Every structure is written in structure tokens, then in C-alpha cells.
Amino acid sequence: MCGVKCISFVLWIDILNAITGENIPKLEITPLNSVIHVGEDLKITCKVIDCPVNATFVWTSAMDKFLKAEIKNEHNVSHLLMRNISIHSDSVKCQTTCDRKILQKMSVIEVFSFPEDPVLPKIKSLIANQEQKLICTVPNIYPLERFQIEWFRGDKSLHKEELDLQNSDKVQNYSSVFNYTPSVDDQGKNISCKATLYLNSWVRTTTAEYGPGTVTVSSNNTSVKLGEQLEITCHADGNPKPKIFWWKLGETEPEHQSQNNKLIISNASWSQAGWYRCNASNNVGSQQMSVKVIVVGPPNIPKIQLSHRGELKEGENISIFCSSDGGPAELKLYRQSQSAATGGPNESAVLLNISSIQITDAGIYICEAKNDFGIETSKMNITVKVCRLK
Known part of the structure; x- marks a missing residue:
């Protein structure tokens, strides 16, 4: 065992060198460790300190x-230039001889290839509860065993994959295949693939582009009272963020009332009832969803018309029409003071035919439109002229 005696000996040598003025030659190499990309150049410098003669x-x-490298020596300094580093490049050793003393040091070289971001094909759509095959390819990487691929939805990690070590002695593409089933809670969060190189903690991330998948509306109640306002918001998941347009079926232009993904119906009228379509689209694809807007309120004043023109005489045949152009209503057509009526719910018109009209058929006829919000009527007084025998 050496112990205190060895330490004392070293101190004694240092003191002796100081007294005699001699310095022990030292060798420095920079950089000691290099992490370098394939194809780049690397310069390593080897320097002798306190060498009284020219070192070799x-x-x-x-x-x-x-x-294979370029070497340039300058007195007690040597430069090694390695051009176009390949995966077969190795760590190097610098050895120098100074006044018959041999010194050597190593410079450790780690080579990698990671030139591009991951590549993800465009995804047609991501629909809740439907499995989707996702592929992420990281081009031209090396060495495989120092990489990790990780899938994310928003900030949530979905899947981690350590790379296959087989055939890892070359620069190559690597593809991660992941079967993913989105949930409703994932909507609005982007899919991304992150590749990490452990050598230098280098990270490259690519976010997937995908078309609109699940299209939803903000409210299940799409009924609006006459004269009031209705707003329906359309939501669609996608990247880039889908553009939203609303159409009323049967029309060719988008609704001017739509803004910020909303269909806005102000001062609702009967003509605004019907089917509306939300169209969500981006540069990957499009999806649509239809909703039915129902306008409710008291019926319009119905119309009552007589098929006969001019003076009405006994024995003539007539038809009485009752119609309504408002919202859903039950129509009835009947003679005042009589309970008999013709008509039914949700009919836009009813008809009463009278064959060979008689004086007893004269009177006031009523056209009635009725629903849960009110009742409106129109009346017509029918007179019949008696034909006298000559």
C-alpha cells in the first residue's frame, strides 16, 4: 500500500521540479468529446504544454x-481535420513524443444523423370511437438505438416506442405505426409525433394535418318562436382549423347571418324554418351536418275563398277553400252555429264542396287556424238567391 508515503513522494517531486525549474510536459486535446452530424467536418487540436523541444x-x-484526415503541425500543436464525417468515423488518439517522453490522449467521437422532422401523411378524419392507423416516419436517422418516438394528443402522451436495433449500422428511415382510437374528450387537440435523439437531447416534432371528423352543434333545441332570435354553433375538429359555413337547403349561397361558426336567425319568420347544413372544411377534407330549424308561434290569419263568382243561385255547385301560409296549425272550415267541420292538423288547405246549393246553405262560414300558440279566423257570408218559377 502507498498511502501517505506516495503522496509525500509526489509532493517532493513537485518541489524538486520547482527548485530545478523543470516542468513536466502535459498533453491537451480539444474537444475531448464530440457529438457530430453525419456529413459535417470536425477539427481536433492536440497541444503539448511545457515541452522544451519540438514535439512530434x-x-x-x-x-x-x-x-483519413488532414493534419497540420505548428511547433507543439497539431490540428486534425476530418471532413465529411461518416457513421464509420471513429474516436481518435493523439500521441506525442517530447524529449523522449511519450504522451497520449483520446478524443471521443459520436456520430449521428437526424436531418429532418418526422413525416406524417395527411389523415382524412379522426372520428370519436373509430380506430385510426397512424404512421410517423423519421427520415435518414442513425443510430437507431439512441432514438425514441412518442405520439401525443395535445399534451397527453399516447404511445412511446424505442426503436428496433436490427440493421442499425446504417442511416435509414424508420416508421412508427400506431393504432389509435380517439375519444370525444380528445376533440380540438392536435395529433403530433415527437422524435428524440438521446445523444444530445435533440427533439424534432411534427403535427399531423387531418380533415374534419365529428361535426357537432351547440344545442339540441333548434326551435325558435316567431319574431325571436336563434343561435346555433357548429363545432368541427381538424388541423388546420376547419372553416365553417352554413347553408339553408335549397339555396346556393351561404347564410349571410352566419359568423364565428354560428348560424344566427334574428326576428324569426315562417320562411326561415327548414333544414340547414353546417359545412366544415380544410385543405384535407370536409364534413357536413344538417339540423332542422322549427319556427313556432300563433298562426297567420287564414284565407277563405269561394270558387263561384257573381251572384249565387240555388242549384249551383260551389267549393269553399280555407288555407293558411303560416306555421303548423290545425285548419277547420265550418258553418257558424254548426258543429260539423272539415280539416285536420298540419294541413295547409281544406276544401268544402256543396252540390246544388240551397237557401238553407246560406250563412256565415268560418275558416279557423289553431295551434298551441293561438287561434286566428276568417269569415265569409254566403247568400243564395232563390230561383222563382215562371
């Missing part, structure tokens, strides 16, 4: 392989 330098590969 020898550069070798750590594995004693042929070292």
Missing part, C-alpha cells in the same frame, strides 16, 4: 483503422 505527433484511430 502521431494521430491514430482508436480501433487502429485507417485514419
Whole structure:
């Protein structure tokens, strides 16, 4: 065992060198460790300190392989320039001889290839509860065993994959295949693929582009009272964020009342009832959803018309029409003071035919439109002229 005696000996040598003025030659190599991309150049410098004579330098590969590089010596400094680093480049050893003393040091080289961001094909759509096959390809990487691929939905990690070590002695593409089933809670969050190189903690991330999937509306109640306002918001998941347009079926132009993904119906009228379509689209695809807008309120004043023109005489045939152009209503057509009526719910018109009209058929006829919000009527007084025998 050496212990205190060895330490004392070292201190004694240092004191002796100080007294005699001699310095022990030292060798420095920079950088000691290099992490470098395939195809780049690397310069390593080897320097002798406190060498009283011109030192000689020898550069070798750590594995004693042929070292192809440019070497430039300047007094007690030697520069090694390695151009176009390949995956087969090895750590190097600098050996110097100074006044018959041999010194050597290593410079460790780690080579990698990670030139591009991951590539994700465009995804037609991501629909809740439907499995989707996702593919992320990281081009031209090396060495595989130092990489990890991770899938994200928003900030949530979905899947981690350590890369296959087979055939990892070359620059190559690597594809991660992940079967993913979106949930409703995932809507609005982007899908991304992150590739990490552990050598230098280098990260590259790509966000997937996908077309609109599930299209939803903000309210299940699409009824509006006459004269009031209705707003329906359309939501669609996609990247880039889908553009939203509303159409009323049967019309060719988007609704001017739509803004910020909303269909806005102000001062609702009967003509605004019907089917509306929300169209969500981006550069990947499009999806549509239809909703039925129902306008409710008291019926309009119905119309009552007589088929006969001019003076009405006994024995003539007539028809009485009762119609309504408002919202859903039950129509009835009947003679005042009589309970008999013709008509029914949700009919836009009713008809009463009278064959060979008689004086007893004269009177006031009523056209009635009725629903849960009110009742409106129109009346017509029918007179019949008696034909006298000559």
C-alpha cells in the first residue's frame, strides 16, 4: 500500500521540479468529446504544454483503422481535420513524443444523423370511437438505438416506442405505426409525433394535418318562436382549423347571418324554418351536418275563398277553400252555429264542396287556424238567391 508515503513522494517531486525549474510536459486535446452530424467536418487540436523541444505527433484511430484526415503541425500543436464525417468515423488518439517522453490522449467521437422532422401523411378524419392507423416516419436517422418516438394528443402522451436495433449500422428511415382510437374528450387537440435523439437531447416534432371528423352543434333545441332570435354553433375538429359555413337547403349561397361558426336567425319568420347544413372544411377534407330549424308561434290569419263568382243561385255547385301560409296549425272550415267541420292538423288547405246549393246553405262560414300558440279566423257570408218559377 502507498498511502501517505506516495503522496509525500509526489509532493517532493513537485518541489524538486520547482527548485530545478523543470516542468513536466502535459498533453491537451480539444474537444475531448464530440457529438457530430453525419456529413459535417470536425477539427481536433492536440497541444503539448511545457515541452522544451519540438514535439512530434502521431494521430491514430482508436480501433487502429485507417485514419483519413488532414493534419497540420505548428511547433507543439497539431490540428486534425476530418471532413465529411461518416457513421464509420471513429474516436481518435493523439500521441506525442517530447524529449523522449511519450504522451497520449483520446478524443471521443459520436456520430449521428437526424436531418429532418418526422413525416406524417395527411389523415382524412379522426372520428370519436373509430380506430385510426397512424404512421410517423423519421427520415435518414442513425443510430437507431439512441432514438425514441412518442405520439401525443395535445399534451397527453399516447404511445412511446424505442426503436428496433436490427440493421442499425446504417442511416435509414424508420416508421412508427400506431393504432389509435380517439375519444370525444380528445376533440380540438392536435395529433403530433415527437422524435428524440438521446445523444444530445435533440427533439424534432411534427403535427399531423387531418380533415374534419365529428361535426357537432351547440344545442339540441333548434326551435325558435316567431319574431325571436336563434343561435346555433357548429363545432368541427381538424388541423388546420376547419372553416365553417352554413347553408339553408335549397339555396346556393351561404347564410349571410352566419359568423364565428354560428348560424344566427334574428326576428324569426315562417320562411326561415327548414333544414340547414353546417359545412366544415380544410385543405384535407370536409364534413357536413344538417339540423332542422322549427319556427313556432300563433298562426297567420287564414284565407277563405269561394270558387263561384257573381251572384249565387240555388242549384249551383260551389267549393269553399280555407288555407293558411303560416306555421303548423290545425285548419277547420265550418258553418257558424254548426258543429260539423272539415280539416285536420298540419294541413295547409281544406276544401268544402256543396252540390246544388240551397237557401238553407246560406250563412256565415268560418275558416279557423289553431295551434298551441293561438287561434286566428276568417269569415265569409254566403247568400243564395232563390230561383222563382215562371
